[in-house]
Structures are given as C-alpha cells and as structure tokens.
Amino acid sequence: MAFVKRQAPDDLTITQDKRENERDFQGLLLELNSPDVTVRRWAVRDLMQIPESSPFLVTRLGFEENISVRAGILNSLAHLGDNVAIAGLVSCLRSEDAALRNEAIDVLKEVPDKVEPIMSNLLTDLDSDVRIFAVNILESLRHYNVEQWLIEVIEKDPHINVCATALDLLSEVGTEKSIPALTQLKARFEDEPYICFSTDLALKRIIEGS
Amino acid sequence: MKHILIIDDAATVRLYHRNILEAAGYSVDEAINGIEALEKALVKPYDLYIVDVNMPKLDGYGFLKEFRLQENIKQAPAIMVTTEAGANDRTLGYAAGANLYLTKPIKPNELVAYVRLLLGDLS
Numbered sequence: 001m002a003f004v005k006r007q008a009p010d011d012l013t014i015t016q017d018k019r020e021n022e023r024d025f026q027g028l029l030l031e032l033n034s035p036d037v038t039v040r041r042w043a044v045r046d047l048m049q050i051p052e053s054s055p056f057l058v059t060r061l062g063f064e065e066n067i068s069v070r071a072g073i074l075n076s077l078a079h080l081g082d083n084v085a086i087a088g089l090v091s092c093l094r095s096e097d098a099a100l101r102n103e104a105i106d107v108l109k110e111v112p113d114k115v116e117p118i119m120s121n122l123l124t125d126l127d128s129d130v131r132i133f134a135v136n137i138l139e140s141l142r143h144y145n146v147e148q149w150l151i152e153v154i155e156k157d158p159h160i161n162v163c164a165t166a167l168d169l170l171s172e173v174g175t176e177k178s179i180p181a182l183t184q185l186k187a188r189f190e191d192e193p194y195i196c197f198s199t200d201l202a203l204k205r206i207i208e209g210s
Numbered sequence: 211m212k213h214i215l216i217i218d219d220a221a222t223v224r225l226y227h228r229n230i231l232e233a234a235g236y237s238v239d240e241a242i243n244g245i246e247a248l249e250k251a252l253v254k255p256y257d258l259y260i261v262d263v264n265m266p267k268l269d270g271y272g273f274l275k276e277f278r279l280q281e282n283i284k285q286a287p288a289i290m291v292t293t294e295a296g297a298n299d300r301t302l303g304y305a306a307g308a309n310l311y312l313t314k315p316i317k318p319n320e321l322v323a324y325v326r327l328l329l330g331d332l333s
Contacts, residue, residue: 096298096299096302098263098264098269098270098271098272098302099269099271099272101264102264102265102266102269106266128293129293129294132293133264136264160315161293161313161314161315164293164314164315165220165293167222168220168221168222168223171221171222172221192315193315193317193318194223194226194314194315194316195315197222197226197229198222198226201222201225202222
C-alpha cells in the first residue's frame with residue numbers, strides 16, 4: 001500500500017487519462033481489449049466489481065501477454081469467485097506456462113472457501129501434474145481439512161510424485177493422525193529412496209513433536 | 211571442493227539432495243526460489259545448479275533464463291529437476307538453459323553420476 005501511495009501523484013495523472021470509456025460494463029469490456037496495457041490494467045481492476053465479467057476476464061486471460069495485466073486478471077477472478085472465475089483459475093493449472101501456473105496456485109491459496117468444493121476433484125484429476133498443483137494449493141490453504149486431503153492422497157494416489165509432493169507438505173503439517181498413512185506409503189514405495197527418506201523425516205517430526 | 215546450489219521450494223527435497231551431494235564430497239547451499247538463487251549466485255558463483263521448475267516468485271525456467279544472461283556466472287552447468295516428464299516440459303527446460311533435465315524422484319547414485327559428469331569429476 002505504501003508503495004502505491006508514494007507513486008500516487010504521477011500514477012493518477014497517467015492512469016486517469018487511461019480510463020477512457022464509461023466505467024460501465026460495456027465501456028470496461030472495450031477497454032479490456034485495448035492495445036494500451038495501462039487501460040487494460042484499469043479495466044481488469046474495475047471489472048472486479050461486476051459479477052458478469054468473469055467469462056470475459058477468463059477469455060482475456062487465455063491470450064493476455066502482459067504479466068501485470070495477467071496478474072490483475074487472476075486477482076479479479078479470485079475476487080469474483082463464481083464458478084466461471086474459479087474454473088478459469090483452475091484451467092491455468094493445465095497451462096504449459098510455469099509462471100502462469102504458479103500465479104494461479106498463489107491466487108487459489110487465498111480463497112479457501114472457493115477452492116474447498118473443487119479440491120476433491122482436483123486431487124483426483126486424470127492429469128498427475130494437476131494433482132501435484134492441487135497439493136501445492138493446499139500448502140498455504142488455511143483450511144481445517146488440509147491434513148485429511150493429504151492423507152487421502154498418500155493412501156490412494158498411484159503416482160509417486162503426487163505422493164511425494166503431499167508427503168513434503170505432510171512433513172510440515174502432519175499430526176499423529178497421519179502416521180498410519182505414512183507408514184503404509186513407505187511400504188508401498190519401499191524401493192524409492194526419496195519416499196523412504198521423506199516418510200522417515202515426517203514420522204520423526206510427528207513423533208518428536210507429539 | 212566444488213560448490214553446488216540447490217534451488218527448490220520444498221525443504222524435504224533440498225535436504226534429500228543436500229545429503230546425497232555432501233556424502234559425495236560436494237559443498238552445498240540452498241535457495242527456496244529463483245530470486246534468492248540469483249541473489250546468491252551473483253554474490254558467490256557456484257560450480258553447478260540444481261533447479262526445480264515450479265517455485266513461487268521466480269520459477270526454474272525464469273531463473274535459468276535470467277541466469278544465462280549474467281556474464282560472470284552463466285557458464286556453470288544446471289540440472290533441471292522436476293515432476294513434469296512431458297516432452298514439451300523437457301524442451302522448455304533445455305530452451306531455458308538447462309544442461310540436463312531429470313524427472314523426480316532421483317535415485318542418489320543417479321544424481322551423483324550426473325553431477326560428476328557435468329562437473330568433469332569422473333575418474
């Protein structure tokens with residue numbers, strides 16, 4: 001906030017000039033597709049207040065190349081939080097652009113109530129990479145069910161890297177409740193040095209911390 | 211002794227790789243994302259970098275692209291280590307500047323063999 005305020009005099013002069021159309025829905029949609037980055041950034045910010053804007057923001061996200069506008073779209077979608085907006089954020093998890101994926105993960109971490117209804121589906125997605133990213137979302141998701149979701153992943157997921165990612169997190173947040181699943185995981189991947197190493201680490205932390 | 215920087219946001223992964231490489235006789239430092247790694251590398255250049263892909267703030271691709279622009283350090287080899295095993299992921303890794311692209315989890319002897327290969331430490 002302090003950063004924004006320090007820049008306010010210059011920024012306001014420039015950005016007010018860039019808010020060219022009416023700040024109604026149609027005007028903002030026009031500006032969302034402006035060739036001017038600053039105009040688009042303002043449009044994205046203002047569209048956050050209009051519930052009907054989610055499909056248009058998701059569409060723009062598909063080809064927006066400017067990083068700051070893209071970040072603004074992700075934040076606006078998280079703020080809107082309707083089904084279309086959340087689906088748009090989730091679609092970023094399938095992107096080949098690692099930066100976009102990470103930005104989407106960071107934004108989704110901030111909206112636990114919106115993520116909760118879809119988390120089970122994400123954790124059982126057919127694409128193992130999406131399942132890994134879903135576990136990444138759990139990392140900072142302040143939600144009571146995080147440990148249980150992670151336990152289910154290491155109990156059921158057949159993919160070693162999905163389990164390994166869940167294991168990394170369980171070694172931080174796991175309690176005694178996780179011990180049977182951790183023991184079972186180590187037995188399931190007994191020939192994998194990394195799994196053996198990290199289950200031992202997680203079990204040690206849980207037992208010493210209890 | 212040669213110095214290696216492990217760049218990964220997962221503490222367990224960093225510790226696993228550190229244990230393996232220290233046992234093989236290397237000195238190891240850690241960074242939790244690409245930004246921290248660049249800052250460390252510019253202060254103290256490393257002989258080799260082990261880079262995860264998905265990290266907050268600056269991912270592995272971004273780190274390598276930026277790293278390869280830094281005149282004083284850009285020659286050092288880098289191993290990209292990731293969960294993504296698709297052909298396109300590999301292509302992106304090599305395009306960003308990785309010398310080698312490995313899929314997690316990595317067996318200890320495999321990691322040491324590749325590190326020795328890239329550092330010219332094979333006897």
